[in-house]
Amino acid sequence: MSEVLLECAGLDKRFGGVLALAEVxxxxxxxxxxxxxxxxxxxxxxxxxxxxxxxxxxAGGFRxxxxxxxGLRPDEIAARGIARTFQNIRLFANLSALDNVMIGRHVxxxxxxxxxxxxxxxxxxxxxxxxxxxxxxLGYVGIAARANDVARQLPYGDQRLLEIARALAxxxxxxxLDEPAAGMNATETLELKKLLQRVRADGTTILLIEHDMKxxxxxxxxxxxxxxxxxxxxxxxxxxxxxxxxxxxxLGGAVAGxxxx
Amino acid sequence: MRGANIFANPQAKWLGVALIAIALIGLPFALxxxxxxxxxxxxxxxxxxxxxxxxNIVVGFAGLLDLGxxxxxxxxxxxxxxxxxxxxxxxLPFWVILPxxxxxxxxxxxxxxxxxxxxxxxxxxxxxxxxxxIVRIFLNNLSQPVNITNGPQGISRIDPFRFGAFSFSxxxxxxxxxxxxxxxYYYLLLLLLLLVIVVNLRLQHSRIGRAxxAVREDEIAARAMGINTxxxxxxAFAMGASFGGVAGGMFAAIQGFIxxxxxxxxxxxxxxxxxxxxxxxxxxxxxxxxVLLSFxxxxxxxxxxxLQKALFGRSIIEPEVIRMLLFGLALVLMMLYRPAGLLPxxxxxxxxxxxxxxxx
Numbered sequence: 001m002s003e004v005l006l007e008c009a010g011l012d013k014r015f016g017g018v019l020a021l022a023e024v025x026x027x028x029x030x031x032x033x034x035x036x037x038x039x040x041x042x043x044x045x046x047x048x049x050x051x052x053x054x055x056x057x058x059a060g061g062f063r064x065x066x067x068x069x070x071g072l073r074p075d076e077i078a079a080r081g082i083a084r085t086f087q088n089i090r091l092f093a094n095l096s097a098l099d100n101v102m103i104g105r106h107v108x109x110x111x112x113x114x115x116x117x118x119x120x121x122x123x124x125x126x127x128x129x130x131x132x133x134x135x136x137x138l139g140y141v142g143i144a145a146r147a148n149d150v151a152r153q154l155p156y157g158d159q160r161l162l163e164i165a166r167a168l169a170x171x172x173x174x175x176x177l178d179e180p181a182a183g184m185n186a187t188e189t190l191e192l193k194k195l196l197q198r199v200r201a202d203g204t205t206i207l208l209i210e211h212d213m214k215x216x217x218x219x220x221x222x223x224x225x226x227x228x229x230x231x232x233x234x235x236x237x238x239x240x241x242x243x244x245x246x247x248x249x250x251l252g253g254a255v256a257g258x259x260x261x
Numbered sequence: 262m263r264g265a266n267i268f269a270n271p272q273a274k275w276l277g278v279a280l281i282a283i284a285l286i287g288l289p290f291a292l293x294x295x296x297x298x299x300x301x302x303x304x305x306x307x308x309x310x311x312x313x314x315x316x317n318i319v320v321g322f323a324g325l326l327d328l329g330x331x332x333x334x335x336x337x338x339x340x341x342x343x344x345x346x347x348x349x350x351x352x353l354p355f356w357v358i359l360p361x362x363x364x365x366x367x368x369x370x371x372x373x374x375x376x377x378x379x380x381x382x383x384x385x386x387x388x389x390x391x392x393x394x395i396v397r398i399f400l401n402n403l404s405q406p407v408n409i410t411n412g413p414q415g416i417s418r419i420d421p422f423r424f425g426a427f428s429f430s431x432x433x434x435x436x437x438x439x440x441x442x443x444x445x446y447y448y449l450l451l452l453l454l455l456l457v458i459v460v461n462l463r464l465q466h467s468r469i470g471r472a473x474x475a476v477r478e479d480e481i482a483a484r485a486m487g488i489n490t491x492x493x494x495x496x497a498f499a500m501g502a503s504f505g506g507v508a509g510g511m512f513a514a515i516q517g518f519i520x521x522x523x524x525x526x527x528x529x530x531x532x533x534x535x536x537x538x539x540x541x542x543x544x545x546x547x548x549x550x551x552v553l554l555s556f557x558x559x560x561x562x563x564x565x566x567x568l569q570k571a572l573f574g575r576s577i578i579e580p581e582v583i584r585m586l587l588f589g590l591a592l593v594l595m596m597l598y599r600p601a602g603l604l605p606x607x608x609x610x611x612x613x614x615x616x617x618x619x620x621x
Contacts, residue, residue, distance in 0.1 A: 052485060078487030086485075092478035094611040103475045107487025109468055113496070116467030117460050123467070130468070150611060170487050 010060030035220030104169025306555035315504025324477030329393025337509025366506025374498030415520025540602025
């Protein structure tokens, strides 16, 4: 349980004069569900973007499965086993749900132009495997019936699930979810919780940004709290919850002593 | 919906395919009976279908707006002309030159693609437009100090396609049927076109085709899913360009003469219009668009003048002007009533039906 999968040390990210992330450091163990919380604008999504190669970091960096990730492109990071979802859903909106997940298989498959044009036996077998796996994943997240629907026309909750299925299609070691429960109702959130527990049980580590504290506390083994780009607390969810600095960051300090959620 | 049901029946589908095949095989003789000029027009139309399918990879599949596509056609044409004409006194066989032309055009495609990878939409359009013009101006001026392209005079007496003693430019009679040069080229072009359509269809429904779609839909999400967007966009430019190169080589051989004047901006716009009119991203739509825009202007050329003469006793408006007027009107009507093209791709239709504006 204690083997480190992702290690982040001294991470800085600057936007002009704003220090969006300041010396952020943490480590995620293999098989963990690790929560990332903090008030709006604390730098959670910035941390995700730095981790997945969308922004280069200004100082510090990540080690993932024993390899430094700094300076790699997003596609290289995906190939190394980090897949993510987006806070503001970024599906391939006009394609079918199935196509979305099939595109997620890109990084684990090989067929090139010649294979595609000549329809070699290897390419055909690969195509069949891609489709089969994509359908399995749609079933896994519970939207198999929606396979041929256009992504844009899916209900909001299903779009979030589709993003998870697409991310899982890249066979990640670490699944990074940016507010997956946003816009979901209570039933959907409960289903999501079960799904994430299943994902973890099947061997994928999860990094979770979430504002739904009940979900975070019920799901996460450990939690990192960011405020103004700094990590102000880290540890098991129950302990962090009672940390006065965390309560201050969330409630403005006036109501010290009241536990969160 | 009824049309879809007819095609759902496999027998009817094969019957349709057979009828189209017979029509295409018989077409050049029907045209030749009207005049050989019409066979040449059909050949040019096939070349434009070729070009449109190439451009469709860049614009339709990968969503990269290219306004200088004709440059690749020019490159292919000049490669053929330089390697098979008295200009350098080189006379390589066409099956050697066409692949070279495709390769050189492909190289130019990468040359254009590499510096423009970060550009999208309007900005990409401007750079590609400039690229097309640069190529044409180079062709116009590369006659000094060393005469490479022969400048504005162009290159003439370009070799026709030859297989040993069999030349595509000579007329032959087989079983009482007269096969003129253009008719022989027609069948060769048709065969190559069939190949290009198959290649396009297969590419579209492949891992690569899906990656192009992903890049077009959302580049950031595509990258996060592990698609190397740099490579996949360059691949689109390179593939599109090499189709253009092959078409250019055939153009040079069929015409026997080329000059920079054949590769002006209007030609790029024309090919793009064919793609847009037919239906970006849908191969059959693109074919239809190219055929329509190749034939209708020629039909007008042959009908408008006699019609005016019959009605008014003289020609009031020149055919060229009417052509452009009708062309403009057609585009406006299309944008109003069928913005995704005559035969739109399902995905494009959804994109354009998007009620909330969305990012361009």
